[in-house]
Amino acid sequence: EDQVTQSPEALRLQEGESSSLNCSYTVSGLRGLFWYRQDPGKGPEFLFTLYSAGEEKEKERLKATLTKKESFLHITAPKPEDSATYLCAVQIMDTGRRALTFGSGTRLQVQP
């Protein structure tokens, strides 16, 4: 069974304190790994897609990386507006099961 596990469940950082969020996965053939950001009361917002081990994507203070077993979302010098829940999701190769499987998320709070 496909599994996506995110850690930590919650993370509190001071403004400017860099850290990383982890997403480990066990799937039968990874087609892509996705990162989304979700603010309270809103739908998830797309951040990145990674397709192969070694791939990296960057956007402002965020950088996502991918290995064969896990993905990291690195947050450099975060600001309070980066506070949100970060979700990772996997898409597998099976064309009959292409819908994204989401992890439970990491709730990030950045304090000024």
Place this chain on the structure above:
Amino acid sequence: DSGVTQTPKHLITATGQRVTLRCSPRSGDLSVYWYQQSLDQGLQFLIQYYNGEERAKGNILERFSAQQFPDLHSELNLSSLELGDSALYFCASSVGGFGEKLFFGSGTQLSVL
């Protein structure tokens, strides 16, 4: 604004009732996905439609059904509601039919009392 519109934003109903949630995808998107998000289960995939036809099914209960109309909007019907059905229901859309980058609506918060 993702371009995906969901109505209503909030819905309060009683056990045993039936409700309909509506979703309009982004202009040009052919796929619509329905997800359920609860505190203990996270974001769970329910069902996907592509250009009017069912494409994939996830953990959708038999009491739930969905359809996509010729104008591509979609409706999720929930019947014989139970307390445990209380959750945030999201609709998402994408251009193609293979679950690539999704654009989510703001959700419908369903409370079953």
